[in-house]
Amino acid sequence: MDIIDIIIKQKNGIDLSDSEIEYLINGYTQGIIPDYQMSAYLMALCFTGANEKVISKMTMCMANSGDILNLSGISGTVVDKHSTGGVGDKTTLVVGPCVAACGGKVAKMSGRGLGYTGGTIDKLESIKNFNTQIPVERFIDIINEIGISIVGQLKNLAPADKKIYSLRDVTGTVDCIPLIASSIMSKKIASGANAIVLDVKYGSGAFMKTYKNAKELAETMIKIGNQNGKKVKALLTDMNEPIGNTVGNSLEVIEAIQTLKGNGPKDFLELCIDISSVMLQLEFVDKSVDECRKMALDSIENGTALNKFRELVFLQNGDVECIDDTNKFPKSKYSLEVKANMSGQITKMDSEKIGKTACLLGAGRQSLNDKINHSAGIFINKKTDSYISKSDVLAVLYTDKKEILDFTKEYYLDSLTIE
Numbered sequence: 001m002d003i004i005d006i007i008i009k010q011k012n013g014i015d016l017s018d019s020e021i022e023y024l025i026n027g028y029t030q031g032i033i034p035d036y037q038m039s040a041y042l043m044a045l046c047f048t049g050a051n052e053k054v055i056s057k058m059t060m061c062m063a064n065s066g067d068i069l070n071l072s073g074i075s076g077t078v079v080d081k082h083s084t085g086g087v088g089d090k091t092t093l094v095v096g097p098c099v100a101a102c103g104g105k106v107a108k109m110s111g112r113g114l115g116y117t118g119g120t121i122d123k124l125e126s127i128k129n130f131n132t133q134i135p136v137e138r139f140i141d142i143i144n145e146i147g148i149s150i151v152g153q154l155k156n157l158a159p160a161d162k163k164i165y166s167l168r169d170v171t172g173t174v175d176c177i178p179l180i181a182s183s184i185m186s187k188k189i190a191s192g193a194n195a196i197v198l199d200v201k202y203g204s205g206a207f208m209k210t211y212k213n214a215k216e217l218a219e220t221m222i223k224i225g226n227q228n229g230k231k232v233k234a235l236l237t238d239m240n241e242p243i244g245n246t247v248g249n250s251l252e253v254i255e256a257i258q259t260l261k262g263n264g265p266k267d268f269l270e271l272c273i274d275i276s277s278v279m280l281q282l283e284f285v286d287k288s289v290d291e292c293r294k295m296a297l298d299s300i301e302n303g304t305a306l307n308k309f310r311e312l313v314f315l316q317n318g319d320v321e322c323i324d325d326t327n328k329f330p331k332s333k334y335s336l337e338v339k340a341n342m343s344g345q346i347t348k349m350d351s352e353k354i355g356k357t358a359c360l361l362g363a364g365r366q367s368l369n370d371k372i373n374h375s376a377g378i379f380i381n382k383k384t385d386s387y388i389s390k391s392d393v394l395a396v397l398y399t400d401k402k403e404i405l406d407f408t409k410e411y412y413l414d415s416l417t418i419e
Helices: 003-011 018-029 035-048 052-063 092-101 120-124 136-146 159-169 177-190 211-227 249-260 266-283 289-301 304-315 351-361 402-414
Strands: 078-083 105-110 148-152 195-202 231-238 334-339 344-349 377-380 393-399 416-418
Touching (some): 018 052, 018 159, 035 177, 052 211, 078 092, 078 177, 092 105, 092 266, 105 120, 105 136, 120 148, 136 148, 148 304, 177 211, 195 266, 211 231, 231 266, 249 266, 249 304, 289 304, 351 377, 351 402, 393 402
Parallel strands (some): 105 148, 195 231
Antiparallel strands (some): 334 393, 377 393
């Protein structure tokens, strides 16, 4: 089989056969096909697209390039959740305990943050000694015991995706819907859950800038999952402003804990309840959406979701005391209030720029080898539609890098449109 023929075929918009897709994915993963030829194929795919059959086959080849997690030892329907990435997105820390507290089974493999979107694993590692690298057997045991476990991705989970994603990152092919869909779903299928809920973001702080593109991506991923025996549902959520009031690892964990205690921001709580109810519907098919929403809300109001989070932290060796006293989380050396330089109304927030501000403060990384400062980040006091007076505190910046405070203050102000 000739890789040049495959590239030309894709360039002309002709769908590849199953054997050609297998040759392409396996050949690149094994080093037979070089980067420059795979780059040519990826760019051709971005321009010409692919049908559902091709995307589904590509997804399964990527999933089967490494380990497929066997979760048959967990009783009942095992539900996983995936977000396409968002600024201030700490929903897993609330949603997982809510679903588990209602009797669901949540098996969650999460990644680390890269660029302006944060990673769930980084957030959890803000909790002293929390272990995200437990053996698979222990992962399954914890889910059977308390209904939830959250760990980092296995090293050999969809290695084809890891290699292709690294190439996409440097060839301008990250925002291609067939490639995004196959990347996400290959990892979700390899993770072994029976059912998957997708939180697909759109707006200034998301890969998909428009609702239309987010809907297309969601529909593509649902079809891939269904074709491969998975129950899949998706929500489309607005990423034109950060979720909740915090951006940054320990700040977001604290906000999630406050939400589990019933004291979280309204917009964040609403999103968590929405996602929880969809996950519970996949778990308990005989219940309506309204019944599932009530179950999720009740788990917060009666404290069972908070207790479930406490159990999760304890069983994965984390410091449970920080849940009862969030002052035990590490603090940044420096902080700075960002004050309004005019009166008016905030009509727009640039989520991507706010996420990049948090990165500059030390909360994010530009490459996977970068170290992050778990205590760095932003507390947002005023969001879209807020009326403000001159000198009102719009946000507070936290960092260990004093020299960057003045610059990040101006950068944050540039992210807001005040009229």
